[in-house]
Amino acid sequence: MLILRQSEVCDFRRFFAFTQFPIAFRCQSDMRRVHSPAQLPIRTSLTTLTTYQNRLLARLGANDLALLQPHLEPVDLPVGLVVIEPDQPITHAVFPETGLCSVIANLQERNSVEVGLFGRDGFVGTALVLGSTRVPHQTFMQVSGTGLRIEAEALTRAIEASPSLRRLLLRYIQTFLIQTAQTALANASAPAEERLARWLAMYHDRQDGDELSVTHEFLSLMLGVRRPTITVALQMLEGAGLVRAQRGRVRVLNRAGLIAAAGPAYGPAEAEYDRLIGPLHGHGEAERTDHAIDYSSAS
């Protein structure tokens, strides 16, 4: 099992170097860390509906589940794992159960910026559904967790076979596209404080509890700003009573206020997720897709 020193976990300057070595996936047998048995998927017979924490898998009806389940393998997703290397063939899609994923653009120079963020609400490998097998961006684990992976070919076969599964994944891609567009908007016109508030709210949506584990250094990398800019912006949010910042940790005190502070860039993507997939924040249960055969696209 990989033991990370404090520096290796937290210093994301070194981290980007650290993640260079060519791991696509470390298998569960290799290094699964069982945080709690309840967090691991329980394999059951195909007639029983397994409940996944991943929102997309949770929405699958019996038929789609039967299609996917034989190919799903539980995997551990340690922090810093590069799930997709830029411009490299995508061998697997991954549905996170816990943890957080970031999509990063422009790794060559120092100006890396996050263009997308997801966790149990989405999946890694949208390009596979869109008919490509690589992307110019990097996807890595920002918060460690667990998930289920499926081979690229098995996934593409499944989406060809099941229109309802395909439509579910495409609807997710629609929300992700909107999220990216809202990020472009925020990056263009929102001041650092608003962008920080937006990021914290998005993180909060995808995580249980109010305690977010992030350093200023990390936030500065995600938002593409200077580290002291984060320090100051965070102090503003703390002064307004929206969050409580401690070393390596941000506690959300006033979620509604945080969302208000995030400005208009927060909201549209999240509303679209609620509409097209189900509740993003919290533990609301969404109905499953193909109990009744669902040929109508959500509108």
Added chain:
Amino acid sequence: MLILRQSEVCDFRRFFAFTQFPIAFRCQSDMRRVHSPAQLPIRTSLTTLTTYQNRLLARLGANDLALLQPHLEPVDLPVGLVVIEPDQPITHAVFPETGLCSVIANLQERNSVEVGLFGRDGFVGTALVLGSTRVPHQTFMQVSGTGLRIEAEALTRAIEASPSLRRLLLRYIQTFLIQTAQTALANASAPAEERLARWLAMYHDRQDGDELSVTHEFLSLMLGVRRPTITVALQMLEGAGLVRAQRGRVRVLNRAGLIAAAGPAYGPAEAEYDRLIGPLHGHGEAERTDHAIDYSSAS
């Protein structure tokens, strides 16, 4: 036929007000302006392959063409036409033959920013393919042109019926997603001059000739910067011999230099388009998709 006064065409502050009135589409019979007979699609029997200027339609094989062609109606796309109103039901998809389209985020306040740009390389209504019928963003004609529209339902039926058509449109969406991500990146870290160069290069890709019709005012709206910032940035590019700026017009003199000035945010999306669809810039002919049944996704 609608005659626009100079002010109505060019002043995009007024323009945004001007486009408020609820036109979804002005029909061709109503106001088609035939710029040149060659630009209009020629209706032929289904056994003959019509050649479209729209890159996606041009790639359709005989079967897919037969599926779509009965539903395609030529439409005129005057400058300023709001093709998709934010959060309103999308009734038609449109495949532009000429002209340029912009996707704009955040209209409520003054901070509108362009998050996507396309012309004959793409189509309006990606949300339809992704299983939604509205988007929180506005799509409008930035440069007038002509195109072909199809009813939303006819399109969704066609993509359910033809995997090769569906995969073609999804591959385009993949390139558009990357374009949006690159825009997010550019907005975060690139200075105004780089972003301007990128925008001009993207415009140039989608237009015949080197003469681009834009005002500083318009560019400032698209890039989300102040108008004098554009003036200065354009002077820099002109000083470097990359473009020649005249009132309401920018002539590209050195395309390679312009792309170099655009920095790393230009390139990935365009390379992906070339790889997944066909040549973006220039008049290269791409092979048609479903001549042979194409079940393999491009990789």
Added chain:
DNA sequence: AAATATTTGTACGGTAGCGTACAAAACAAC
């Protein structure tokens, strides 16, 4: 040609965020 409308160039003070640097605080390892 004259009048009007539009577009572009330039200027000014103000500010948000930059790159850099360094010290203080919080934590981990020994």
Added chain:
DNA sequence: GTTGTTTTGTACGCTACCGTACAAATATTT
């Protein structure tokens, strides 16, 4: 505990861009 590492707070001068304003240049309309 003590030591070393990591994270955070703060400072400094600097630059890009902001909001605003106005004059010059170039179209369009009459």
